[in-house]
Amino acid sequence: MSSATSSGATNGRRDGILSPAYLATTVGMFGLIGFVAFEAMAVTTVMPSVARDLDGFRLYALSFAAPLASGVVGMVGAGMWSDRAGPRAPLLISMVLFSLGLLTCGTTPSMEVLIAGRVLQGLGGGALVVALYVVVGLVYPSLLQPAIFASFAAAWVLPALFGPGLAAVVASAFGWRWVFTGTILLVLVALMLIAPALRRMKPHPQGTTTPLSRLGWACVAAVGVLALALLGADSGLAWGGAVGALLLVFLALARLLPAGTLIGGRGLPAVVATRGLLSAGFFCAEAHIVFVLQDRWDLSVGQAGVALTLVGLVWALSSQVQSRLGTRITHERAMHAGTTVVLVGIVTLFVAVAFQVAGSELSPVLPIAAYVLAGAGMGFAYPRTSVAMLAESTDRDRGLNSSALSVADSLGAALALSVAGVAFAAAERGGIDPFLAVYAFTCAIAVLGVLIASRTRP
Template sequence: MTSDAGARTGSHNPRPPAAPGIFSAGYLWATIGSCALVFLSAFESLAVTTIMPLVSADLDGAALYALAFAGPLATGVIGMVVAGNWSDRIGPIAPLLTSVALFIVGLIIAGLAPDMTVFLLGRLVQGLGSGAMNVALYVVVARIYPAALHARIFAGFAAAWVVPSLVGPFAAGVVAELTSWHWVFLGVVVLVLIAMLMVVPALRMLRGGEQPDLAARPAWAIGKIGWAVLAAAAVLGLNLSARLDGALIGVVAVAAVVIALVAVRPLLPTGTLRAERGLPSVILLRGLISAAFFGTEVYIPYLLTDRYDYSAALSGLALTGAALTWAGASWIQGRLDSTLSSVNAMRIGTVLVLLAILSAVATAAFELSPLVVIGGWLLGGGGMGLMYPRLSVMTLSYSTDRDQGFNSSALSISDSLGGALALASTGIVFAALVGLGGAWPFAGCFLLAAAISAATLGLGSRVGTGVRAVAASDGPHGS
């Protein structure tokens, strides 16, 4: 009953009008445009993971398989830092438009690549744009939506994975088999352009809103951009170390990891690498769980095509199932935000991801039915769906107007750098074990990911409020 109706019936306690939702008139275009950008990112990610075995075979790039995934994540760190600082200075509109342009250029280079070197160049440019786009989009959300709607819009982002999850992997496999894998990249360009047409009204809405105080704008963080470049270079060096001989592999690999960790410290909130309570643990958990999950996922289609003779289209269905459970769990947690605590969501999610990775280990090590890993990966998607939106919401809840860009970029940097380091490490493991034959290289990669996943089990209880709950207000001092 509306308040007017209550007044007409003489009620003294009329029901208050419903609060506006993310699809109400004031937020409709912002929601459609933002979700459209998430949609294209999801489609590209799932499509590339599905067709990479074909790309690797066509361009003779098996030795650089992991780098094709880790490279974009590494350059994405640079894009995140630039976009975060840029957004804090003048708002997210210019960073978002620039990042989308870079994303398109990278897709075109990769789609037209005649060899693996050019393909990798396209992937690096693509990663630079994608990383910046994610951070700019987070700041758009922070500037447009009230805090009460953050859980809903991030759940909407997860739901935006549903359609590409249903058609993306399978469609990419079919296109690659019937025409060429080149068209998978070139086709995504069209999706990007359509998404930008949809997001323009949201940007106009933001431009007309309240702008940050000019005097309060931070200076360009040139030093932090330099640290981001160093971290990206270290990740690329870690990937390339697998091509060295003998003891040099271990020396270069250890040096690259140390340099990456030193370089990333100024890019994260204080105490992140020490897992201090509050925002630091939120950021660290995001990086570790991304490393474990995506370090496993990129090898699942490879395992299915190499060991079980699955077609590219059929192997992509494993990713489809996980993406659907991810979206479903995200939707559920968004409706349970007042009854399911963030700590419990993290605890359940980390356990589900670990079980999913162990199913991959068992499948590869004992040559079990591929249905074991496909079914197990459904659990992993559900676990990620419980955690990802909550981690995003908690990051913004720890942020102020002055550090939304920095904290959003820190979350994305942890996400990408964790995945990049994991992929680089699994690439080394895969190369070291390939001489054993069989599924041992896959089993080794999955075991490493399982060890990373196990390290996340104790972090869930540290994401809530505590002595470092106001870490965001301390400013970006490093870890």
């Protein structure tokens, strides 16, 4: 136990997370979470411009899948390292990797180098979040931990509200490269704020040892997702390699997720599968929403980014609604209702794109409204997957199940984005509108999500 924890336990009732004892640490940690969230949202806004400048539309989907896939490796690795030796070293290394990834993306000469930067960015970002959660347990007394975690939630929400607009302004005034490199100095400032708390932490006692096989399977899954996207974008013999990579990803998932998850087994496996399918369908649609609004409706970066801001608002409001309903709606009904709303939103988005491709002059309000509707469904169902998972866990497997939920979340979205990239490239070669192919695929995922959500009752 750290000195901060032991001393804070006695005065935690009068000291808040913004009291002098914790102010710098709280602001620094809030900033780090916010920077990870900002980069995730800002990149969605500027990536069409990036791909256009670097002639890299073939790797567009991979630019989103890469950090999600490598982030799983970072999460698992940082968790194991923190349990074994404490969070100080994992946190510092994760900040270096995250910053190096941003620098690589901001100075990239090609889309291929940008993908490498995104891998580093995801690896560092995933590890950073896990290490910060461990730091909270060591620095803050138990009375203050709910407050600091609530601040983390706000750090994720605020970039959704202001990130797209800020990214559009920065890209317009200074160029899209500054969306990446401009954050590096802020990461350094955050490190200076939390450094005193890290120095005060006592040496970590002998910790637990997690089997290295779990980290190995996380690496296999990440490599499989990246290989699938790269090989599937080509034609010919490369398709055989893509199929092999897909099988490899499913093999890794079978080792990382609870038994029965891949077939939607009733109860906990279905809860974890629902979380993965929600992320897969929605974030695949989100990665292409700014792209399609610019390409098919001729909106500017700032105008298209409004959709992302609205989704942040609606997601937060919908989450509050399901929270206030509490036990008046069962977890199963909440997840089923939310996945159904996501399905309606994505299907409407597909129909809007289809009519626009067919020559109808539809207002961009329709696809934006459809995407926002899907965000409302996410806000209603997404939090309940966490609550349902905890309700079906015990002291013996709560940590393992929490990890599985995060793995399903990230790898579900990464795998869907990789497959969407394959579909995009295949549609272009076949003379089919690529956005129709992508949104048809996301519709199929959303349908599967509704079916699996109906099996979440224990």
